[in-house]
Amino acid sequence: METKSVKNIIVVDDDRSIRVVISTALTRAGYNVKSSGTAAGMWRLVESDFADVLITDVGLPDGDALDILPKLQKNNPNLKIIVMSARTTLLTAVRAEKKGAFEYLPKPFDLDELLNLVSSTFLQPKISKNEEIIDSPKNVYDSGPVIGKSTAMQEIYKIISRIVNTNFSVLITGDSGTGKKLIAKSIHDLSSKTNKFFISLDSMFFDDYSFDDLIERMKKHTSPNIKSINDLIGSSIYIKDITELTDVQQKNLLNFIENGLSQLFSENSNLEKCRIFVSTKKNIINDVEKGLFREDLYYRLNVVPVKLPSLKDRFEDIPDLTASFLNTHYKNKFINRSISYEGMNLLKEYSWPGNIRELKNVIERLCLLSSTEDIPLNLIKEVLSEDRFDEDNKYEENLELYFKNYLKKYFKDFDENLSLNNLHNNFISKIEKPLIETTLNLFRGNQIKASKCLGFNRNTLRSKINLYGIEVIKKRKV
Numbered sequence: 001m002e003t004k005s006v007k008n009i010i011v012v013d014d015d016r017s018i019r020v021v022i023s024t025a026l027t028r029a030g031y032n033v034k035s036s037g038t039a040a041g042m043w044r045l046v047e048s049d050f051a052d053v054l055i056t057d058v059g060l061p062d063g064d065a066l067d068i069l070p071k072l073q074k075n076n077p078n079l080k081i082i083v084m085s086a087r088t089t090l091l092t093a094v095r096a097e098k099k100g101a102f103e104y105l106p107k108p109f110d111l112d113e114l115l116n117l118v119s120s121t122f123l124q125p126k127i128s129k130n131e132e133i134i135d136s137p138k139n140v141y142d143s144g145p146v147i148g149k150s151t152a153m154q155e156i157y158k159i160i161s162r163i164v165n166t167n168f169s170v171l172i173t174g175d176s177g178t179g180k181k182l183i184a185k186s187i188h189d190l191s192s193k194t195n196k197f198f199i200s201l202d203s204m205f206f207d208d209y210s211f212d213d214l215i216e217r218m219k220k221h222t223s224p225n226i227k228s229i230n231d232l233i234g235s236s237i238y239i240k241d242i243t244e245l246t247d248v249q250q251k252n253l254l255n256f257i258e259n260g261l262s263q264l265f266s267e268n269s270n271l272e273k274c275r276i277f278v279s280t281k282k283n284i285i286n287d288v289e290k291g292l293f294r295e296d297l298y299y300r301l302n303v304v305p306v307k308l309p310s311l312k313d314r315f316e317d318i319p320d321l322t323a324s325f326l327n328t329h330y331k332n333k334f335i336n337r338s339i340s341y342e343g344m345n346l347l348k349e350y351s352w353p354g355n356i357r358e359l360k361n362v363i364e365r366l367c368l369l370s371s372t373e374d375i376p377l378n379l380i381k382e383v384l385s386e387d388r389f390d391e392d393n394k395y396e397e398n399l400e401l402y403f404k405n406y407l408k409k410y411f412k413d414f415d416e417n418l419s420l421n422n423l424h425n426n427f428i429s430k431i432e433k434p435l436i437e438t439t440l441n442l443f444r445g446n447q448i449k450a451s452k453c454l455g456f457n458r459n460t461l462r463s464k465i466n467l468y469g470i471e472v473i474k475k476r477k478v
Contacts, residue, residue, distance in 0.1 A: 007122060011035040012042040012056040012065065013084065022055065025111045026118065039063040046072050051079060053102075053121050055114070058085040058092060069099040080121040084109070088149040090157050094190045097161035104161060106154045146179070146186050147324055148317040152309040156183070163304050164191045171301050172279040174308030177355030181238060183306065184277035188236040193275070197226065197235040206249040206256065238277040242301070243287050247294075254297045276301065311352040311359060318348050321356060325363040337367045343380050350384055433468040436461070445474035 009031045013019045019035045026033045034050060036042050039060045046054060054072070056065045069081060083096040086107040096104040103117055148156075163170065164187055172180045181200070188198045205217060218226045225231070245253065257276060278301050287293035311318070322339060330336050339347070352358055365383055366375050436454065443449040451461040465472060 006030065006032055007052045008032045008034075008050050009053045009055060009118065010042065010045045010051040012039075012054070012060065013037065014057065014059070014061050018057075021111070022114065025115060029115055029118075031118070037061070039065060039068055043068065043072070046076055046079065049076070051076075053080050053082065053118060055082045055084065055118070058083060058087055058096075066095050066099045066101075069101065073100050082114075082117060082121070088154060088157075090146045090160060090186060091190070093154075093157035093161040094164050097164065104158060106149075106157075145182060145324075147320050148314060149320065150309075150314040150317045152314045153317060156306065156308065159304070159306055160187055160190070163187065166304075167273055167275050169276040169278070169301050169303040170306055171284070171304070172277065172306045172308065173284065174279075174281065175310050175355055176281045177357030178308040178310060179356055180279035180281075180308060181240060183308065184236070184238045184279065187277070188275070193234050193236060196233075197231055198238065199226070199232075199235055200238045200240070202239075203241070203245050203249055206245065206252040208252065232274055234274070236275045236277060238279075240279050241281070242278045243280045243282045243284055243293055250294045250297055254294065254300065257300060311355045315348050318359065319344050321359055322347060322363055325360050326367070329364065329367040333367075335367070336373055337370060337375055338373060339366075339375050339380070340377070343375060343377055346377065346380050346384065429468065432464070433470065436464055436468065437470055440470070440472055445472050447472065 009026055011019055011022050011026070011033060012035065013022070014037045016037065019037065023033045023035050034045055036045060037060075039062045042054070042056060042060075042065070045051065058065050066083070069083075072081070073079060080102040081100065082103050082105055083101040084105050084107055085092050085096070088106040093104045093106075102121055105114065105117065146153075148154075160183070170184065170187065172183055174180055185198055188194070188196075199218065201218075239253070242250075242253075284293060284298060284302075288295050288298050322344065326337055326339070347359070347362075354361070362383055366379060369383070370376065370379055436450075439450045439454055440447070443453070447458055447461055447465075451458045454461065456464070464470075
């Protein structure tokens with residue numbers, strides 16, 4: 001059979017300037033191009049059997065292009081469709097995938113990216129999607145709760161759209177406060193399993209392993225709504241902070257996945273299996289390499305990795321996130337609050353070590369403290385300053401917790417083959433020296449007052465000053 005040497009492409013967008021730019025670039029690349037600004041025009045061009053590839057915007061004056069795609073594909077099964085959209089939401093990406101799009105391309109995009117994508121459509125065979133098309137709950141995910149138009153988030157949307165209707169295990173990584181559980185719940189909600197349970201399990205659930213009393217333990221650790229094994233069919237199971245699991249808990253989790261769940265579904269291969277989501281804020285690869293996390297369990301869980309960006313890597317999403325939090329405050333309190341352009345710039349310039357969770361807390365605080373609808377700039381500066389202070393001093397209220405975290409990091413890189421003596425004294429000196437220095441400064445070099453405050457006699461203080469080489473500077477009170 002003779003193949004066409006020149007490929008034919010349809011470009012559909014209600015913005016004439018965009019149609020012209022895309023059509024010109026494709027023509028210069030050697031393609032035959034026809035274009036339209038409406039859904040009706042797109043339908044006529046596709047019916048003429050002109051196109052190998054259709055590039056279409058979602059929002060057209062006479063309809064939503066995604067609603068038309070299934071019928072177009074039924075009539076033209078070899079047609080490959082690239083969906084463009086300025087509606088850069090998670091729902092748009094998922095709907096495009098479910099409706100059979102070859103690729104989803106959020107606006108704005110680089111022309112070279114589009115040309116490369118068009119070229120790749122001729123290298124990959126058309127994969128027919130036999131599953132029933134179930135549209136997503138537009139009322140929830142068209143405007144949230146997953147928010148972001150940044151390039152980083154668009155890549156996340158693409159990954160989610162490709163895996164949403166699979167049963168692959170998903171490992172979600174990202175700093176604290178980036179929304180790992182929200183992403184897992186969103187994948188569950190946007191899949192065909194939205195009417196099934198989303199079950200969150202904590203580490204204590206895996207303190208022991210017994211499949212016989214699984215349901216009773218799930219009732220205790222998750223939800224009393226779990227009544228029987230049948231409730232697990234097609235459900236999603238989410239486990240957070242998996243790198244915090246002990247060796248025993250890791251072993252039991254592996255048994256739970258490989259023996260328990262497999263035992264349930266091996267008896268009836270027609271049953272829809274549970275889907276596993278896990279998350280961690282740590283670099284799990286490092287833990288695997290150091291033997292802190294089971295390698296076999298890691299590969300069992302890391303079928304599809306999703307790495308969430310920190311807020312500082314998607315600062316352009318801060319206005320949309322802020323608007324969402326302000327809107328939530330209005331819905332809850334019926335009190336309207338707004339932030340000016342200058343105020344938004346202050347928020348965008350902040351580092352946000354606590355990520356989205358920290359931003360949400362700050363906006364809630366601003367809404368409560370502001371006595372005017374337009375939140376003042378000086379209040380934003382004040383709250384951000386306090387927030388930074390709290391972050392810098394978050395361990396000061398619990399010195400024991402701080403020291404435990406320090407030791408945990410220290411022993412991760414600890415080489416037991418090295419000959420280290422007096423480990424106790426080494427750590428005590430790290431604490432005692434700055435304690436003595438700070439106390440001496442507090443009493444302006446007065447060793448009698450400092451020794452009394454520290455609980456030493458004066459001779460003991462002198463010996464420690466000599467031991468640590470502390471310089472004592474006496475200051476007169478002015």
